[in-house]
Amino acid sequence: MNAAAFKSTAIYTWSRNRWALISLAAVYAVLLVNSLLVDSEVATFSGIGLLLLLAPTFAPAAILGTGNVATADLLSPESTFPKQFFHLPATPSQLVLPFMLYALVLSAIMWALSLAILDGKLIAIGTERSWLPIFSMSFMTLQQALAWTPVTNRIARLPQGIAPIVAYVVVLVAALNGTISAGAVVALSLMQFPLAYAVAVRGVARARCGLPESEMKASSSAAAAGPKASSRAMPELANPQHAMFWMERQMHRWVGKSGLIALVPAMLILIIVFTRLGGTADRDVEGLQTLGGITLTLLAITVILIGISTGLNVASFRPRMRSNESEAFQITSFLAALPLRADDFVWAKFKVGLANMLWVIGIALLVAIAVAYVSGLTDLWGARYESWIQAYGGMKAFARAFLPLAVILLFVLSITLSVMWIGLRGRGWTIAFGVACFLIVVAMLAALSLNRSRPGVISDWLPETLWGLAALKVVGLGVLILRTRSLHLLSEGRLATILGLWAATVAVIVGFCAICLPEGAVAPLTALCTGLVLAPVLGTVGAPLAMARNRVG
């Protein structure tokens, strides 16, 4: 049976995740080729370097932990272990083992590739910190086991997830400080594997025989059904648009399920707090500031990822989506039969997505300010700002300080709206397609980032590439506008709002290039084309078309 279980698991995993795995392979291939072609000294603390070290921990857990990658719904009280396997004639241990081993193999391959790309350097900690891969793999395996264990209430997922994270952070800090030896970290990590295996087997056994179902019945069925609509009095719904907006707000009010994407910056914030409390900060002010900088970078990336996740979630017509559910984005027959135009459906979703993201951005800003203060970055920034005022004057200094922030904010809002088309298309494969596109863009940016100090294969042709892409995008936008207008899918007012947001994003990016980059570094035309290419708009204009296609097969 064991061989059969391994074979079934391999077929299932490939069938379910082929696009994610292919995309992952493509990203690594691009980065590997890039690192081979260009003899570059990789900035060890660069965001890409960090991503390459974090990816082997989180990607296999998401892919083979059978979590819902697309929507990042990690707080489900149910076991995420695929239920199809429960009917197979195998014991829980036989079911669990292949998934765990495949995840470990994938993680090991990714670690090897990451190290190859980073020339063997481990985030500025040198080869003596080679315990990191085994440490991260034990963390991943434990998280995977916990995700397969059903709980009676989704709130129980929080302590269940946070407790091991805190434990791992404490060990990590201690190991980095040298309080715990490398051998001890490896031994501790190795001890987690049998523990994780036992937890996973017990969790899958409980989920298989529906043991917690009776306890879960009340809480889980309500949770599966979605939000509590009557927690606030239902307003008088004056017209269809108002009614649809109310429904969307009820269905997608909670973005907290995407909040676990913030796990990585949260871990770093914990490290900063521990370091500060432990008095290490007084000895190594620069180190703490560097850590603060990394945390803020990751916080920005996290907000962008939450924007993408929110866009996908809000695009669905169901309050909750299960993993790999091809119908998750299909409009329900009840809603499809309502006499409402496609753009009215989309507009309600846009408004809810934007409102949710404004909350997320607000909270992220408060957290960022706190991190900057605790890590001592505010002192550094204050001094730098003073020097900018001396060098460029008050207005330009202000623009240099706040334009990057404005770029990120507008980009987050635009991308939240723009990715909705992926979900609104109503087909499961579009998620994989979207993820693949996103990963390829990340890979390209990563390649550029690694080569930014030296001309490379990609950066040599960057201006011309940007001009071409901008021209293509403008033509594509024109075609999309004509198409949506001819089908009466977008009113003048709504189109003007979308184009206004796009223009604002483009203007801020161009302003950033003109003011923040060294004089003459980017030609005005290239800056404009960069803005045109980077500011998302096609998905926003195309969303009503996607909605119409979703409704009318």
Next chain:
Amino acid sequence: MNAELSTEAPGRTAPAIEIRNLSRRFGGNDALSDVSLTIPRGVVFGLVGTNGAGKTTLIRHVMGLLRAQSGSVAVFGLDPVSNPTAVLSRVGYLSELNELPEWMRVDELIRFTRPFYPNWDDSYARKLQEMFELDPRKRIHQLSKGQRARVGLVLALSYRAELLILDEPSSGLDPLVRRDILRAVIETIVHEGRTVLFSSHLLDEVERVADQVAIIHGGRILRHDALDALKSSYHRLVLHFDHAVTSPPATEGFFNWQGGDRHWSAYFHGAADEAARVTSQLDARLVDSTTPSLNEIFLALVGSRPSPEARA
């Protein structure tokens, strides 16, 4: 409010539904092949067929939830795909899936649905709620399948839609809910000028309420007629041949032969006297002739044809 809803409903004289040469393929399978149907206003139209015959695909085209690949669909003279709000505001729809928002309470769902329909009748909605004994405080996910169907029915009926489309509404439901659905159909007929398109494979229900019937199989309309005319055009015959026959004769009008040796039964499509005349030419004696039920006609017609998969 959409402009389309406030303008006077177009196509006052157009039939409720007019389908011309409609075809639809999903991948390599023909879901609908050259379907033509006209459903006049004020009739109860029964669409019957086996699972996968094409009933739901046809209804989804009528609702504007599928775009015609070839041919055309008009509802009250309007294309339902390009005029979704104008068409859907005049159509009440209850589907087998009945995917109501699980998290809403019954009263919230009713209040949510009301703004979409200018003709919403609050008192009628309340009357239906009481008739179906629906607890307005209950959430949809707390309701049984039958109660959900009743909620769907309240939503489909409360704005007194000109066209009521019921797609396998009673599938998997208990007799009490089926009775409620039939009662709703009859109630709708009482209101003059209203039309009902009723798809089902429960033929006794269709037989009880339908004025016209279409039998669909493998994406094609096999028969379409007034129910009485359809039933009177089929005869179930028992024949006694003068000598033993190994296979029944392939004679026009006869189908679905069963039996052996000298004793055979068959269905005949045509006039009753024509059946007697043709029988005499077959060297056989007509022992018995009965008018079959819709169920028997359906089984004979569909059972005598290869399934679409077998044809493929």
